[in-house]
Amino acid sequence: xxxxxxxxxxxxxxxxxxxxxxxxxxxxxxxxxxxxxxxxxxxxxxxxxxxxxxxxxxxxxxxxxxxxxxxxxxxxxxxxxxxxxxxxxxxxxxxxxxxxxxxxxxxxxxxxxxxxxxxxxxxxxxxxxxxxxxxxxxxxxxxxxxxxxxxxxxxxxxxxxxxxxxxxxxxxxxxxxxxxxxxxxxxxxxxxxxxxxxxxxxxxxxxxxxxxxxxxxxxxxxxxxxxxxxxxxxxxxxxxxxxxxxxxxxxxxxxxxxxxxxxxxxxxxxxxxxxxxxxxxxxxxxxxxxxxxxxxxxxxxxxxxxxxxxxx
Amino acid sequence: xxxxxxxxxxxxxxxxxxxxxxxxxxxxxxxxxxxxxxxxxxxxxxxxxxxxxxxxxxxxxxxxxxxxxxxxxxxxxxxxxxxxxxxxxxxxxxxxxxxxxxxxxxxxxxxxxxxxxxxxxxxxxxxxxxxxxxxxxxxxxxxxxxxxxxxxxxxxxxxxxxxxxxxxxxxxxxxxxxxxxxxxxxxxxxxxxxxxxxxxxxxxxxxxxxxxxxxxxxxxxxxxxxxxxxxxxxxxxxxxxxxxxxxxxxxxxxxxxxxxxxxxxxxxxxxxxxxxxxxxxxxxxxxxxxxxxxxxxxxxxxxxxxxxxxxxxxxxxxxxxxxxxxxxxxxxxxxxxxxxxxxxxxxxxxxxxxxxxxxxxxxxxxxxxxxxxxxxxxxxxxxxxxxxxxxxxxxxxxxxx
Numbered sequence: 224x225x226x227x228x229x230x231x232x233x234x235x236x237x238x239x240x241x242x243x244x245x246x247x248x249x250x251x252x253x254x255x256x257x258x259x260x261x262x263x264x265x266x267x268x269x270x271x272x273x274x275x276x277x278x279x280x281x282x283x284x285x286x287x288x289x290x291x292x293x294x295x296x297x298x299x300x301x302x303x304x305x306x307x308x309x310x311x312x313x314x315x316x317x318x319x320x321x322x323x324x325x326x327x328x329x330x331x332x333x334x335x336x337x338x339x340x341x342x343x344x345x346x347x348x349x350x351x352x353x354x355x356x357x358x359x360x361x362x363x364x365x366x367x368x369x370x371x372x373x374x375x376x377x378x379x380x381x382x383x384x385x386x387x388x389x390x391x392x393x394x395x396x397x398x399x400x401x402x403x404x405x406x407x408x409x410x411x412x413x414x415x416x417x418x419x420x421x422x423x424x425x426x427x428x429x430x431x432x433x434x435x436x437x438x439x440x441x442x443x444x445x446x447x448x449x450x451x452x453x454x455x456x457x458x459x460x461x462x463x464x465x466x467x468x469x470x471x472x473x474x475x476x477x478x479x480x481x482x483x484x485x486x487x488x489x490x491x492x493x494x495x496x497x498x499x500x501x502x503x504x505x506x507x508x509x510x511x512x513x514x515x516x517x518x519x520x521x522x523x524x525x526x527x528x529x530x531x532x533x534x535x
Numbered sequence: 536x537x538x539x540x541x542x543x544x545x546x547x548x549x550x551x552x553x554x555x556x557x558x559x560x561x562x563x564x565x566x567x568x569x570x571x572x573x574x575x576x577x578x579x580x581x582x583x584x585x586x587x588x589x590x591x592x593x594x595x596x597x598x599x600x601x602x603x604x605x606x607x608x609x610x611x612x613x614x615x616x617x618x619x620x621x622x623x624x625x626x627x628x629x630x631x632x633x634x635x636x637x638x639x640x641x642x643x644x645x646x647x648x649x650x651x652x653x654x655x656x657x658x659x660x661x662x663x664x665x666x667x668x669x670x671x672x673x674x675x676x677x678x679x680x681x682x683x684x685x686x687x688x689x690x691x692x693x694x695x696x697x698x699x700x701x702x703x704x705x706x707x708x709x710x711x712x713x714x715x716x717x718x719x720x721x722x723x724x725x726x727x728x729x730x731x732x733x734x735x736x737x738x739x740x741x742x743x744x745x746x747x748x749x750x751x752x753x754x755x756x757x758x759x760x761x762x763x764x765x766x767x768x769x770x771x772x773x774x775x776x777x778x779x780x781x782x783x784x785x786x787x788x789x790x791x792x793x794x795x796x797x798x799x800x801x802x803x804x805x806x807x808x809x810x811x812x813x814x815x816x817x818x819x820x821x822x823x824x825x826x827x828x829x830x831x832x833x834x835x836x837x838x839x840x841x842x843x844x845x846x847x848x849x850x851x852x853x854x855x856x857x858x859x860x861x862x863x864x865x866x867x868x869x870x871x872x873x874x875x876x877x878x879x880x881x882x883x884x885x886x887x888x889x890x891x892x893x894x895x896x897x898x899x900x901x902x903x904x905x906x907x908x909x910x911x912x913x914x915x916x917x918x919x920x921x922x923x924x925x926x927x928x929x930x931x932x933x934x935x936x
Contacts, residue, residue: 269743269745271610278754282750282752282753283753283756284753284754284755289750290748292742292743293742293750294610294742294752295752295754296609296610296640296752297633300602300603300606303603303606303607304606304610306607306610307596307609307618308610308611308614308742310566310594310596311594311610311614311615311616311743314565314592314594314616315743321743324745326743326745343603347603351597353596
């Protein structure tokens with residue numbers, strides 16, 4: 224179904240203003256897009272978050288920003304928690320104790336909770352086919368606790384646990400390919416998305432919400448605090464991530480790859496890197512090889528992705 | 536007074552683990568999320584068969600870890616489900632973080648814990664280190680002595696956990712292998728009697744109520760957290776009243792009445808052993824043996840460890856002259872095990888003197904035989920006569936030094 228902006232503008236916001244997200248934080252922008260997309264389908268939604276930025280900034284007792292049911296359990300287990308809520312819902316419907324209203328179940332989790340500590344739990348939910356939509360708000364580090372590196376942090380990035388020192392120049396490993404792992408896990412629907420491409424993100428949300436089984440959407444979430452850029456450049460950074468192919472927009476539906484938005488002209492990764500102070504040390508002459516390696520990997524992945532998309 | 540039974544009970548020879556599964560079949564919970572671990576596997580295997588045969592309506596979530604099992608039970612109860620699980624030793628340890636979430640969110644989850652030791656060295660046999668290690672996590676904890684109690688506890692647990700004045704998760708402990716894998720005589724109640732007893736779970740609120748959206752598990756700062764914990768403290772202490780109430784009600788349908796503690800030949804006892812769980816069987820034999828020899832021996836079996844029934848324990852023991860607490864768990868670096876320490880504290884706080892010693896016993900599945908309990912009674916008699924305890928106060932029973 225098509226996303227109709229003028230209709231969405233008149234929908235109630237499911238996450239209230241007054242939450243405590245940082246200036247320039249795209250997390251609640253993404254949450255609004257996802258919840259609007261599902262609301263536009265006429266489906267009720269129940270949500271969960273693991274411990275993280277979104278959790279603390281939306282639920283400081285006795286206040287809450289959530290106008291939909293929401294649960295927080297712990298850091299690693301939002302997927303299993305909400306999956307069990309879905310299982311219970313299905314049970315009650317089966318038992319005739321509850322009307323089937325085709326409720327959608329959405330987890331909003333950070334990359335630490337998703338790529339690292341919660342990966343086993345997500346993998347279990349996917350294997351069991353429990354029908355949740357898992358949205359990763361991927362700001363590429365543990366931002367809530369002060370910018371520690373995660374498996375989603377790109378090569379070369381400064382974080383507080385991959386600091387730039389005389390011997391080690393930032394993170395020494397490439398990021399984990401979680402969408403790839405989800406594909407290998409046999410998930411019916413998975414995608415990469417970005418908040419500047421709101422129509423793309425909302426369309427992907429609606430696809431995830433229409434599919435039978437679990438789904439996973441990984442959304443790049445530029446973080447002014449952790450990435451070290453001005454608070455008014457969030458959407459710009461989101462766009463640059465896609466235009467440099469650092470973060471290609473694509474989806475995999477039942478194993479079929481589709482690139483949902485191609486950059487008209489693929490920009491060099493330096494355009495993206497130089498806009499963020501977490502990468503500023505890479506522009507020292509002795510670190511040029513790291514930029515080269517990032518560019519090589521981006522080119523290789525982009526080629527591979529295009530081939531996968533062509534095959535299907 | 537044992538009232539007339541509505542129907543004659545069915546007598547079955549059941550392994551302790553299967554007694555749990557049988558109770559679960561009759562309870563027919565909405566959701567079971569569990570992960571196999573020795574020696575709890577019999578429960579999940581048996582329950583899987585019940586699900587496969589369509590003998591229960593339960594949604595069985597075959598999770599990938601115990602942490603996910605508890606996480607799922609929390610999610611399920613938040614959605615208004617009656618949820619159950621089972622684990623032991625290391626599995627309980629893996630759940631530890633979420634044990635506190637379950638009690639903090641006031642999820643009335645029922646969990647069978649087939650008591651097992653912790654590694655290292657690797658040991659899969661029974662002691663109570665697992666449950667004792669989680670004793671302060673806001674869960675109600677009851678223990679079974681024998682197969683019948685394993686079955687009876689599981690059924691009562693549902694009502695205790697879901698009682699509006701409690702609304703807390705509950706662990707029902709039974710000894711791995713010793714009870715779990717051995718056959719015992721179990722009087723099984725008719726299905727309809729159990730179903731009527733446990734009734735329908737009516738949650739106060741549910742995350743599935745989309746008309747009235749709830750935020751569950753909010754971030755709680757210094758300004759409210761303390762008060763919420765205080766409420767939990769009140770709730771678990773309410774179980775001191777609720778557990779015997781449910782035990783009475785259960786007695787009416789089964790003829791077996793349950794309390795927080797169970798005295799054995801204590802009325803005129805001068806020396807007493809305080810014990811939890813399956814070891815009480817051998818201890819009871821030792822009491823009889825010592826009585827035949829003219830020693831006024833008695834035993835107090837503690838069925839409920841959390842909340843700690845301090846009043847009942849003191850009331851039952853205060854007339855005795857010497858008491859040995861039996862701790863089947865590890866408590867490195869403490870001055871005694873939890874049963875000893877808390878009983879000492881109970882006497883002290885009531886201004887009552889009591890000569891007490893502590894025995895660590897039966898760790899890692901080591902059997903404790905009646906003769907060993909007899910030795911303890913002899914030691915207690917000496918203490919009672921002289922009024923003196925030769926150090927150490929905290930001892931290891933039948934260990935190679």
